[in-house]
Amino acid sequence: MSDATAPDPIDRLIRKAAASPRVIGLGGGLPSEKQFPRKELAAAFVAALKRQGSPALQYGWPEGQEPLRVWIARRLRERGATVAADDVIITNGAQQAIALAAGLALRKGAPIAVEDASYPAALDLFRSRRLRLTSLSEGRAAYLMPAVNNPSGMALSSAARATLLARRVPLIEDDAYADLNFAGRESRPFLADAPDRTYHVGTMSKTLCPGLRVGWLVVPHSRRQRAVKTKQDVDLQANSLAQAVVDHYLSNHDFDARLRVLRRFYQRRAARLSEAVHKTLPNWTFDFPAGGFCLWIQTDAAVDEKRFLERAVAEGVSFDLGSTFLRHHDRREPNRLRLSFSYEDPTKFTEGVRRLARAWRWAVKSARAR
Amino acid sequence: MSDATAPDPIDRLIRKAAASPRVIGLGGGLPSEKQFPRKELAAAFVAALKRQGSPALQYGWPEGQEPLRVWIARRLRERGATVAADDVIITNGAQQAIALAAGLALRKGAPIAVEDASYPAALDLFRSRRLRLTSLSEGRAAYLMPAVNNPSGMALSSAARATLLARRVPLIEDDAYADLNFAGRESRPFLADAPDRTYHVGTMSKTLCPGLRVGWLVVPHSRRQRAVKTKQDVDLQANSLAQAVVDHYLSNHDFDARLRVLRRFYQRRAARLSEAVHKTLPNWTFDFPAGGFCLWIQTDAAVDEKRFLERAVAEGVSFDLGSTFLRHHDRREPNRLRLSFSYEDPTKFTEGVRRLARAWRWAVKSARAR
Numbered sequence: 001m002s003d004a005t006a007p008d009p010i011d012r013l014i015r016k017a018a019a020s021p022r023v024i025g026l027g028g029g030l031p032s033e034k035q036f037p038r039k040e041l042a043a044a045f046v047a048a049l050k051r052q053g054s055p056a057l058q059y060g061w062p063e064g065q066e067p068l069r070v071w072i073a074r075r076l077r078e079r080g081a082t083v084a085a086d087d088v089i090i091t092n093g094a095q096q097a098i099a100l101a102a103g104l105a106l107r108k109g110a111p112i113a114v115e116d117a118s119y120p121a122a123l124d125l126f127r128s129r130r131l132r133l134t135s136l137s138e139g140r141a142a143y144l145m146p147a148v149n150n151p152s153g154m155a156l157s158s159a160a161r162a163t164l165l166a167r168r169v170p171l172i173e174d175d176a177y178a179d180l181n182f183a184g185r186e187s188r189p190f191l192a193d194a195p196d197r198t199y200h201v202g203t204m205s206k207t208l209c210p211g212l213r214v215g216w217l218v219v220p221h222s223r224r225q226r227a228v229k230t231k232q233d234v235d236l237q238a239n240s241l242a243q244a245v246v247d248h249y250l251s252n253h254d255f256d257a258r259l260r261v262l263r264r265f266y267q268r269r270a271a272r273l274s275e276a277v278h279k280t281l282p283n284w285t286f287d288f289p290a291g292g293f294c295l296w297i298q299t300d301a302a303v304d305e306k307r308f309l310e311r312a313v314a315e316g317v318s319f320d321l322g323s324t325f326l327r328h329h330d331r332r333e334p335n336r337l338r339l340s341f342s343y344e345d346p347t348k349f350t351e352g353v354r355r356l357a358r359a360w361r362w363a364v365k366s367a368r369a370r
Numbered sequence: 371m372s373d374a375t376a377p378d379p380i381d382r383l384i385r386k387a388a389a390s391p392r393v394i395g396l397g398g399g400l401p402s403e404k405q406f407p408r409k410e411l412a413a414a415f416v417a418a419l420k421r422q423g424s425p426a427l428q429y430g431w432p433e434g435q436e437p438l439r440v441w442i443a444r445r446l447r448e449r450g451a452t453v454a455a456d457d458v459i460i461t462n463g464a465q466q467a468i469a470l471a472a473g474l475a476l477r478k479g480a481p482i483a484v485e486d487a488s489y490p491a492a493l494d495l496f497r498s499r500r501l502r503l504t505s506l507s508e509g510r511a512a513y514l515m516p517a518v519n520n521p522s523g524m525a526l527s528s529a530a531r532a533t534l535l536a537r538r539v540p541l542i543e544d545d546a547y548a549d550l551n552f553a554g555r556e557s558r559p560f561l562a563d564a565p566d567r568t569y570h571v572g573t574m575s576k577t578l579c580p581g582l583r584v585g586w587l588v589v590p591h592s593r594r595q596r597a598v599k600t601k602q603d604v605d606l607q608a609n610s611l612a613q614a615v616v617d618h619y620l621s622n623h624d625f626d627a628r629l630r631v632l633r634r635f636y637q638r639r640a641a642r643l644s645e646a647v648h649k650t651l652p653n654w655t656f657d658f659p660a661g662g663f664c665l666w667i668q669t670d671a672a673v674d675e676k677r678f679l680e681r682a683v684a685e686g687v688s689f690d691l692g693s694t695f696l697r698h699h700d701r702r703e704p705n706r707l708r709l710s711f712s713y714e715d716p717t718k719f720t721e722g723v724r725r726l727a728r729a730w731r732w733a734v735k736s737a738r739a740r
Contacts, residue, residue, distance in 0.1 A: 030429055033423060036428075038424065042416050045416075046415075049412055056581055057406045057580070058400060058401075058406075058579065058581050092462050093605055093606055093607075095606040096605035099604050099605065121606060125603040125604075128599070128600070209428065210428060210429045211424075211425070211426055211610030213462075213605070213609045229494075233469060233495040233499075234465070234469045235469065236491060237583070238462075239609045240580070241581050241611070
C-alpha cells in the first residue's frame with residue numbers, strides 16, 4: 001500500500017509501521033488472520049455463484065439480502081429485542097451504519113454524548129459533521145459501545161445504562177464487539193429496552209472478517225423508510241457478493257461454536273500481553289478487558305505522544321495514540337494508549353513490550369528535559 | 371426478496387414485477403447475467419485468499435488497494451487524462467462516488483446543472499441533499515454522463531461540452547457506460563480538459579458485475595485529502611474482497627477483449643428491441659443508442675404513467691417511468707419511458723413489446739375518457 005496519499009505525518013508513520021515486517025504491531029486493532037475461515041469462505045463463494053440468476057454478482061435492494069437480515073433479526077431476538085428481518089438494513093460495515101444513524105438521529109451542530117473513551121472513527125465522523133461531543137449526562141443523542149467498549153474492553157456500568165434510558169434521547173448502540181465478551185455473556189442491547197429510539201449497529205468485521213464489509217443497522221420503525229432511502233442515496237446497496245458469501249457461511253457452519261473458539265483465542269492473547277506489560281512496565285495500569293481486542297493503558301507520566309510513537313516505531317513497535325480515543329484530551333494529564341493483542345503473533349509480545357518500554361523511558365526523559 | 375420494506379406503492383410494484391418470472395423485464399437497467407464471468411471470478415477469489423496475510427479479508431486503507439488504482443489511472447491516461455494511482459479513490463460503486471463528489475463540490479441548497487434526462491439515483495440524491503436542479507447553462511456545478519448518457523444512450527453534444535468547459539464550474543463526470551459505446555469510441559473525458567475541477571466517476575458495475583460494488587472517484591488534487599477523509603468517515607473503505615477479486619481478474623484476463631464482446635452483445639440486443647418497438651408501436655420514437663443498456667422512448671400521448679405501469683405489470687411486462695429520469699417533468703407532455711434491452715432474454719422482446727402496446731392502448735383510452 002502506498003503512503004503518499006496519507007493525510008498527515010502521523011498517518012504516514014502508522015502506514016509505514018503497518019507495512020514493515022520489522023515493526024511489532026501492537027496498534028491497529030485488526031482481527032487475527034489466523035481466524036479467517038478461508039476455505040469455508042471460498043466454498044461459500046463458489047456455491048453462491050452457482051445460484052440461479054447469480055444474485056451474488058447482480059444488483060440487489062438497498063436494505064440488503066433477506067436471508068442475512070433474517071439471521072441478524074433472530075440473533076437480536078435471542079438477546080431480548082423485538083426485531084423483524086424488515087427492521088434490518090445491511091450496510092457497508094459498522095462505520096456506515098454509524099454514519100447513517102448519526103445523520104438520522106441528529107442535526108449538524110447538535111451535541112452528542114459519548115463515553116470518555118470511544119471508537120476514533122466514530123469520534124472523527126462526529127467532529128467532521130460538526131457534532132459537539134459531550135459527556136453521557138448531556139447531549140441530544142448518545143453514541144455508545146455498551147456491551148464491550150473500544151478501547152477499554154469493558155461493559156457500560158448499570159448506573160450509566162439507567163441514566164441513559166431515563167434521559168429518553170436517541171441512542172446509537174455500537175455492538176461491534178458484543179459477541180467477543182470473553183465470558184460469552186450475551187448482553188441485553190439497548191434495542192430491547194428502547195426500540196423507539198435506538199439505532200443498533202452490528203458487524204461481521206470482528207467475528208468473521210472485516211474485508212467483507214458486512215455490517216448492519218436496525219432503526220426505529222418510524223425512521224425505516226427514511227433510512228432505506230438514505231442508504232440508496234449514499235451507495236445504492238451493500239456488496240451483493242459479500243452478503244451471499246456470509247449468508248452461505250452462516251447457513252453451513254456453527255457460528256456459536258466459532259464464537260466460543262474466538263473468545264478463548266483472544267482471551268489467551270489478552271492474558272499474554274497483560275503479563276508482558278505488567279512485568280516490563282509495572283507503573284502502567286489497566287483493567288483486564290472483559291472482551292474485545294485491546295488493553296487500554298493508563299501511564300504515569302505526560303509525554304509528547306507523537307514523539308513517543310515516532311520513537312516506538314524507530315525501536316520497532318507500534319501502538320495507538322490515546323488521544324484519538326478521548327472525548328476530551330488534556331496534554332498535561334499522564335498519557336493513555338491502546339495496545340492490541342488481536343493481530344500480532346503473541347510470541348512477539350514480550351519483545352514488543354520491551355521495545356515499547358525503551359521508547360517510553362526515552363519519551364519520559366525528553367519530557368523532563370524540556 | 372421481501373417487498374414489505376419498500377418505501378412506496380410504485381416501488382412495491384417494481385419489486386413485485388422484478389420477482390415474478392411471469393413479467394418480461396424491460397425495466398431496471400441491469401447488466402446481463404449471461405456475461406458475468408463466474409468461473410474466472412471464482413478462480414480470482416480462491417487466488418486472492420491464498421495471498422499472504424489475506425488482504426482480501428482484512429481491513430485496508432480508505433483510498434483502496436493500490437494495484438486497482440494503478441490500473442484505473444493507466445486507463446484514464448490512455449484517454450488523455452493526467453492521472454496517477456494516488457489520485458484515485460476506490461468507492462462502494464459509482465453511486466458512492468457521486469455522493470462523495472456532490473458533498474465535496476457543492477453546499478446544501480446550491481444549484482446543480484444536469485442534462486434534461488439523467489440517472490434517477492443521482493437526481494434523487496441531489497434532491498435529498500436539497501440541491502436545486504438546473505439546466506446545463508446554469509448551476510454552481512454540473513453532473514453529467516458525457517460519454518454515454520443514461521437514459522438516452524447518447525454522447526453529450528460538442529456544443530454542450532464547450533459551454534460547460536467555458537463556464538469553469540466543478541463537473542461531476544459520471545463515466546459509468548463509457549466503455550459500452552457500441553462503436554468502441556474511447557471518448558476524451560472532461561477529466562483530461564479540466565482536471566482542476568472535475569470529479570470523475572467510474573465503475574465495474576456495467577462491464578464486470580454490479581454485485582461487487584467496485585467504483586471509483588478521481589478528485590482534483592486540492593480536494594484529495596478531504597475526499598479520503600470523507601470516505602473514511604462514511605464507511606472506512608471499499609470491500610477488500612471485491613477489490614482483490616477485480617484486481618486478480620484484470621491481471622489475468624484481457625479486459626479490452628471482454629469489452630469488444632460486451633459491445634457487440636448489447637448492440638445486438640438494442641437492435642432487436644428497437645425492431646420490436648418500431649413494428650408494434652410505430653408512433654413511439656427514439657434515437658438508436660450509441661451505447662449503454664436502454665432505449666429512451668418518446669410517446670405520442672400524455673397518460674397517467676403510474677397507472678400505465680400498473681397495467682403493464684398486470685399484462686406481464688415492466689418498464690421504467692420516464693418521470694424519474696427527467697429534470698423537469700410536465701404531466702401534460704406526452705410520456706417518456708425507458709426500455710432496457712440489457713437484462714431480459716431477447717427472445718421475449720417481441721412478446722414484451724406486444725404486452726406493453728396493450729397496456730399503452732388501455733392507458734391512452736383511459737386518459738381520453740377522463
